[in-house]
Amino acid sequence: MAPFAGWEMPVAYGGILGEHAAVRSGAGIFDISHMGQLEVRGVEAASWLERQLTNRVGRLRAGESQYTLLLNGEGGVVDDLIVYRVAEERFFLVVNAAMAEEDVRRLTELREGAVELRFFGPGRGGVAVQGPRVGELASRVFPPGTALPARNGVSAIGEGWCCGTGYTGEDGFELFGPGEEVTVWWDRFAEAGVTPCGLGARDSLRLEMGYPLNGADLSPDRTPLEAGLGAFVDLEKGPFPGREKLLAQQRNGLSCRLTGIAMEAGGPPPRAGYVLFAGDAPAGTLTSGGLSPSLGHGIGMSYLPMELASPGKSLELEVRGRKFAARTVRKPFYRKEKHS
Amino acid sequence: MSECPENLSYRDSHEWIEREKDVAAVGITDHAQGELGDLVYIELPAVGRLVEAGEAVAVVESVKAASDIYAPVSGEVAEVNEELESDPGLVNREPYKRGWLFRLRVREAAESAELLDAAAYRASIGE
Numbered sequence: 459m460a461p462f463a464g465w466e467m468p469v470a471y472g473g474i475l476g477e478h479a480a481v482r483s484g485a486g487i488f489d490i491s492h493m494g495q496l497e498v499r500g501v502e503a504a505s506w507l508e509r510q511l512t513n514r515v516g517r518l519r520a521g522e523s524q525y526t527l528l529l530n531g532e533g534g535v536v537d538d539l540i541v542y543r544v545a546e547e548r549f550f551l552v553v554n555a556a557m558a559e560e561d562v563r564r565l566t567e568l569r570e571g572a573v574e575l576r577f578f579g580p581g582r583g584g585v586a587v588q589g590p591r592v593g594e595l596a597s598r599v600f601p602p603g604t605a606l607p608a609r610n611g612v613s614a615i616g617e618g619w620c621c622g623t624g625y626t627g628e629d630g631f632e633l634f635g636p637g638e639e640v641t642v643w644w645d646r647f648a649e650a651g652v653t654p655c656g657l658g659a660r661d662s663l664r665l666e667m668g669y670p671l672n673g674a675d676l677s678p679d680r681t682p683l684e685a686g687l688g689a690f691v692d693l694e695k696g697p698f699p700g701r702e703k704l705l706a707q708q709r710n711g712l713s714c715r716l717t718g719i720a721m722e723a724g725g726p727p728p729r730a731g732y733v734l735f736a737g738d739a740p741a742g743t744l745t746s747g748g749l750s751p752s753l754g755h756g757i758g759m760s761y762l763p764m765e766l767a768s769p770g771k772s773l774e775l776e777v778r779g780r781k782f783a784a785r786t787v788r789k790p791f792y793r794k795e796k797h798s
Numbered sequence: 799m800s801e802c803p804e805n806l807s808y809r810d811s812h813e814w815i816e817r818e819k820d821v822a823a824v825g826i827t828d829h830a831q832g833e834l835g836d837l838v839y840i841e842l843p844a845v846g847r848l849v850e851a852g853e854a855v856a857v858v859e860s861v862k863a864a865s866d867i868y869a870p871v872s873g874e875v876a877e878v879n880e881e882l883e884s885d886p887g888l889v890n891r892e893p894y895k896r897g898w899l900f901r902l903r904v905r906e907a908a909e910s911a912e913l914l915d916a917a918a919y920r921a922s923i924g925e
Binding site for chain 2: 469470473474475476478658661662724725726727729748749751778
């Protein structure tokens with residue numbers, strides 16, 4: 459067990475490599491009860507969220523979701539989150555465990571008009587079931603007639619929500635609801651043969667997809683444009699915290715961007731904190747890194763100056779005083795088609 | 799419960815050592831490999847390197863983290879387990895046999911007194 463944002467979480471149930479492979483080729487289940495869950499309701503909920511978050515909430519129809527960000531006034535990332543429009547005037551938000559309190563504090567401070575904000579505390583839970591076999595298993599696990607959401611969609615299940623989202627790059631669902639309901643989903647999927655997976659596989663799977671982790675790849679002094687998340691930022695829609703800084707950055711050009719790094723097979727795994735060199739000069743520090751179980755070589759991400767932030771640049775990574783060949787690559791690191 | 803063979807000596811940092819005259823094999827315990835999880839990379843010392851007892855001499859890396867391995871006694875690195883380069887998971891599967899890390903030509907016999915026997919090591923890990 460490892461401490462994680464005030465929760466005790468298993469790093470692995472059986473072994474990270476086996477759990478990782480299960481999600482890529484079969485199905486795995488993750489306890490994601492640590493994720494913060496919020497609800498925003500009211501006639502002005504959509505327009506209010508539009509003014510707090512980077513993505514265009516108004517584009518969502520009921521039953522759809524989007525990835526979005528909450529920024530500070532400097533354009534830095536406070537948190538990244540998913541907004542589910544569960545009904546016309548009702549939104550379900552899933553935020554990072556470590557940031558839940560801060561998100562609630564900020565959003566409460568910014569609350570105005572006919573908007574009701576609710577934070578689901580402990581007692582609420584979540585599980586993610588992910589993998590190519592989840593679809594066929596779901597038809598056995600869920601009660602007959604259950605309406606399952608499309609990819610990135612959301613539908614009601616019990617007292618909670620069944621979401622067509624995930625953090626692995628595979629098909630699957632994230633189920634959020636009262637703890638006792640979520641426990642039942644866990645047990646039923648486990649009985650159906652889905653592999654229980656811990657934090658370790660969750661991290662290796664998301665890293666292979668190049669998905670950023672807040673607190674590592676995202677931080678209050680990096681903007682979403684620098685993080686390569688411009689697709690989730692709408693600078694045209696009107697004001698939101700940090701927008702002026704992003705507009706200036708867009709005008710003046712970026713100085714750095716979060717870039718994928720790949721190592722040769724057989725070398726030491728890259729780790730967050732290791733330094734990349736271009737010739738003799740340090741070029742950046744890995745924000746995430748690890749051995750990719752699917753690819754068999756090390757992968758990582760680092761903010762790099764723009765002249766190095768495109769695929770195909772040769773660099774070196776320093777590991778315990780020795781330098782190893784590294785190169786910049788396009789994300790995602792892992793692509794399904796090539797390996798199925 | 800993890801396995802701790804009675805014929806080995808242990809360091810509280812989870813290495814085991816097996817003396818064979820003046821050469822000693824060193825590895826990590828079953829308990830340690832279980833805690834670390836699947837190992838994916840192992841960095842071994844250069845043969846001929848002189849090491850002091852308690853010095854970090856090797857690194858074992860799981861998917862999650864890198865951990866230092868300490869020399870249980872002082873000596874000269876006589877041999878390293880080259881099989882681990884292509885199959886680091888040997889340490890998980892056979893921590894006391896084919897998963898040994900390196901052999902030391904032991905310099906001072908007296909230091910062995912500071913090592914733990916199997917019962918003391920088991921107690922140190924709460925088993």
